[in-house]
Amino acid sequence: MNISRQLQRLALNEDINFLLTNRVPRAALTRFMGWFSRIRHPWVRGASMAVWRSFTDIDLSEAKKTSFDCLHDCFVRELKPGLRPVDPRPEVLASPSDAIVGACGRIGDDPGAQVFQAKGFPYPLSDLLGGGARAQVTIDSLRGGSYVTLRLTSSMYHRFHAPAALALEHVTYHSGDTWNVNPIALKRIERLFCKNERAALHTRLSDGTPLLLVPVAAILVASMRLRAVDVALNAQYRGPHELPCEASYDKGEEMGWFEHGSTILVFTPPGFALCEGVGTGHRIRMGEALLRRMAAVPATA
Template sequence: MNISRQLQRLALNEDLNFLLTNRVPRAALTRFMGWFSRIRNPWVRDASMAVWRAFTELDLSEAKKTSFHSLHDCFVRELKPGVRPIDARADVMVSPCDAIVGACGRIGDDPTAQVFQAKGFPYPLTDLLGPDARALEMIDALRGGSYVTLRLTSSMYHHFHAPDSLTLEHVTFHCGDTWNVNPIALKRIEHLFCKNERAALYLRQDDGTPLLLVPVAAILVASMRLRAVDVALNAQYRGPHELPCNARYGKGQEMGWFEHGSTILVFTPPGFHLADSVDAGHRIRMGEPLLKRSPA
């Protein structure tokens, strides 16, 4: 077995992984990596990417660029045109990103609209979104609907796109922690998504149906960018947390990107169901079917 495989197996040890990625000064380490990843030095870049490759299955064959100025430049890479076909069927909502599907299913009918981050680890949408009027109105619309957890690993394409033709009406940025969001942490830290930095994207499809996407940041480069908001949303952000928008997107059009792997939570009201083969552990690519409208 080669060294890379041995390192990857070591990283999968649950106790060691949790210790190395969570029982550390997460905020300080995240700020450091945000600075370090942007260093434009060939030696630093090459050494960093060699370590990255040792722990992940990094594949750059689909990247638009063949060389990168820094580690950060590789993290936020764009893809070659056409490598992510978009399912154009009107009854299909596509995945907004490349991801591994995590917990998914039906949103609870209870007042808190309970969902799960992992088996046995529920969390209420009231904690995820907060108690303001906009959040409560959205929660009322989502009860009994569907949710999908999409985990982006560090080696994946980090941009996210509109799952359907829609309008981004409002963004609420929630400050928070930077816990790792991998399955190991999700089985140990209750209400993890409600603790981490996150942005609630309030969306509306062309027919008026409300949707919600919640990109959740994590340890290391905990920052996200939205095309409709010309600032980096991260621990250093000091602007308003309520950001009105009126940004129109076609299906598959880019909405923003993470500056490291993380998670996107997708919520729909009743009237949608999971697409065929979408289940926990399923690998999905941006543009592939994620949810479908249920027959009337």
């Protein structure tokens, strides 16, 4: 068995994986990785990418560029045009990113609007969004709706796109921790998404329907960029944390990117359901059907 396979098997051991990716100085390691990944030296780039490949199944054949100046450039790579066709049906919300589907289902009707990060590990939307009038209005509109957890692995395409034609009205940035967001950590750390660095993107579809997207950062390069906000949202960002926006996007248009693998949480109001075949463990690509608007049931006489 070669060294690469031995490393992969070691990483799959839950206890070892959790210790290596969480019981470390997460903030310091994340700052270091942010600096290290931007070193533009061929030896550093070559060695770091070789180590990365030994732990992942990264495929760069879809990348727009054929070479990279540093590891960071590879993390945020663009794809060749036409590789992610977007489902054109108006009733369908497309996946905003390449991902593995995690916990998904119905948002609770309780005051906190409970959802799950993993089986037996609930969290309330009120904790995820924090306080304030805007958060409360959003929570009230989402109770009884649907949610989907989309986990991006480190080897995936890291850019995220509009799931439908929509307007981004407001961004609330929450600084926080940098726990790993893999399934192992989600089964051990309660309310993990509510503790990590994240940005709540308050959007509306073209017909006025609210749609909430929450990119959640994680350990290592815990940083995200939004096209509508000309700053890097990361541990070094000092505010303001309430960021009004007036940005419109066509379906499939790029909204931003992660600077490492992480998670996007998608929340819809009542009236939407998961598309056929979408469930926990399903691999989905940006642009594929994720949620659909259910046909209205005619009222009986």
